[in-house]
């Protein structure tokens with residue numbers, strides 16, 4: 378009776394290859410062999426310093442020979458549909474971003490100055506409190522603010 382193995386990838390029970398000296402874990406299927414090589418490379422990369430150094434050097438050499446901007450330029454030249462789609466998506470993002478930059482003070486006309494001693498207060502309607510340039514004393518949608526010394530009224 379020939380010894381058999383159970384493939385780690387596909388689970389098939391196949392006769393053991395007598396030429397494999399170590400414990401055979403995979404059958405000869407193309408996908409199973411690909412997975413075997415990938416797992417060997419991952420293991421070697423994680424454990425073998427010289428393998429990792431060589432791998433990184435090879436990648437660096439490859440990258441030096443193919444500058445990223447050149448690759449992108451070639452890719453964009455040969456894929457006009459990609460360029461068109463990218464441009465449309467970026468325009469949509471720009472439009473969305475412009476929409477988000479609405480003024481924080483919804484109604485600037487409601488700004489009323491009420492001097493009190495040497496401190497100036499104003500009642501304004503506030504849309505968002507984020508990035509507010511005013512020192513907020515109290516507020517939800519509306520707030521009473523006190524002008525900071527570095528802000529000037531006109």
Ligand SMILES: [Zn+2]
Nearest residue numbers: 384387404409
């Ligand atoms: Zn297999």
